[in-house]
Amino acid sequence: MIESPINEIDIVKAKTSKIEKVDFNNLAFGKTFTDHMFVCDFEDGKWQTPKIIPYQAMTIEPSARVFHYGQAVFEGMKAYKDENDRVFLFRPEDNHRRINKSAARMAIPEFPKDYFFKGLSELLNLDKDWIKPGIGNSLYLRPFVIATEPAISAAPSETYRFMIICSPAKAYYKGKxxxxxxxxxxxxxxxxxxxxxxxxxxxxxxxxxxxxxxxxxxxxxxxxxxxxxxxxxxxxxxxxxxxxxxxxxxxxxxxxxxxxxxxxxxxxxxxxxxxxxxxxxxxxxxxxxxxxxxxxxxxxxxxxxxxxxxxxxxxxxxxxxxxxxxxxxxxxxxxxxxxxxxxxxxxxxxxxxxxx
Structure with a gap:
């Protein structure tokens, strides 16, 4: 398990929030995203300073290895809010262990535990209003890693991007x-x-x-x-x-x-x-x-x-x-x-x- 200490996360807050435009009673699973996202790049053999920035499209070269050799892993998590406005995750250490186990199988460098938990905490504190209290409401979290090196030779990438995006959620399957x-x-x-x-x-x-x-x-x-x-x-x-x-x-x-x-x-x-x-x-x-x-x-x-x-x-x-x-x-x-x-x-x- 990688335990790299983290000193800071660079944070750029969204100028305006999209939350007022969202109908939380009618959510299609995984199609609405919060105001911010977590980003951390692996370059020169190490994970760089993490960032939290406004949710946005990103530019990636068509030769990025993820498109050609499928080096991509992800996790599924949820954040919950109780009636006292406290926010909780459910067994997040298991998610961190599992994404690193998945990464290792795909020849992707493991992501430091401190980065993972500090990133989640800062991101959820920023987008806390997107988490609605009550049974059945949650904020779905999608940590994922993709290979970003622009090269089409059949070999593992030398650069990667780790991200966390968030999507408010209700029931996934309705009925049986x-x-x-x-x-x-x-x-x-x-x-x-x-x-x-x-x-x-x-x-x-x-x-x-x-x-x-x-x-x-x-x-x-x-x-x-x-x-x-x-x-x-x-x-x-x-x-x-x-x-x-x-x-x-x-x-x-x-x-x-x-x-x-x-x-x-x-x-x-x-x-x-x-x-x-x-x-x-x-x-x-x-x-x-x-x-x-x-x-x-x-x-x-x-x-x-x-x-x-x-x-x-x-x-x-x-x-x-x-x-x-x-x-x-x-x-x-x-x-x-x-x-x-x-x-x-x-x-x-x-x-x-x-x-x-």
Whole structure:
């Protein structure tokens, strides 16, 4: 872990704010951005003095390596405000560790922890008014790194740009989601970059997901690349299954993202005395459970949606509907996580991080 001390951040404040033009009751996810952004360049073998500047377009050469070789990683985080106007992040140290793990896999230099947290704090204090209190409201944060060196030889870049942009958010998915079990396409493979939040992982999902959407499904549950017999992730989320009263989720490996919400659900299950098995989950097992009625729930877990219940799945032409149940695990975990994030419940595990 890089622990470079930071002496200052150069800050240029926006002359006017865009906030009065924003309808916070009707937000399309990820399309509205706050007044400022964080920028830090890697040059001459080290990260330079970070800056916070007004949100704006930037100039980059068409030969920048990010366009040609895909050296780009990112994170997804949220900031929350309680009723006393205090601002919190949720498990941000996990995000910092993960973006550096992703960066290392893509031959990108790791970003110093002090820069990361100081940058987040200064940025959120500047754009604090964009964070609205109340369950369901948040400010989505997108830290990311791109290769900027203007060169098209096939080699890692020698220069990079680390940025954080912010977007006010409400619910990501509205209502329940219908999914298709993947039988042909794969999200990632052994030895690849599936565990990293590399930009190309997500771009590669768009085409098979568009095919699923044409059939009336919002997302795909990805299966293993070798046999397509085991269920691994749901679209951009980790996946959980409830058979009887047992919660089941696939183990982490080099194909599956180490989801922070996933880890939180597993811990909350332990706190509540809910049996949770971390093991391989076969398509055959879930089909059988759906047929005999023991499959009670499927839900996705991720930063943007928190918990996203799944109402039906298709596999090999067969569609299986999942009935609503009272006191679902999905609603229990979602409310539990939201309450911790918004400072409305005790934080037993030190997950909240207050912005001072």
């Amino acid at each position: 989601v219908r999914v298709l079990f993947a039988e042909k396409f794969s999200r990632s493979a052994d030895g690849g970059v599936g565990f990293a939040k590399a930009a190309g992982n997500y771009g590669a999902q768009f085409y098979p997901t568009s095919l699923a959407q044409k059939k009336g499904f919002q997302q795909i549950i990805w299966t293993d690349a070798s046999t397509h017999e085991y269920l691994e992730e749901a679209g951009t989320m980790n996946i959980f299954f409830r058979i009887g009263n047992t919660l089941i989720t696939a183990p982490n490996n080099d194909r599956i993202l180490d989801g922070i919400t996933r880890k939180s659900v597993i811990q909350l299950a332990k706190d509540l005395g809910i049996e949770c098995e971390v093991r391989r989950v076969s398509v055959k097992e879930i089909r059988a459970a759906a047929q005999d009625g023991s499959l009670k729930e499927i839900f996705g877990a991720g930063t943007a949606a928190v918990i996203s219940p799944i109402s039906a799945f298709e596999h090999a032409g067969d569609v299986f509907e999942i009935d609503d149940i009272e006191e679902s695990y999905a609603s229990l975990f979602k409310q539990g996580i939201l309450n911790i994030q918004h400072n409305e419940a005790e934080d037993l595990h030190g997950w909240r991080f207050e912005i001072k």
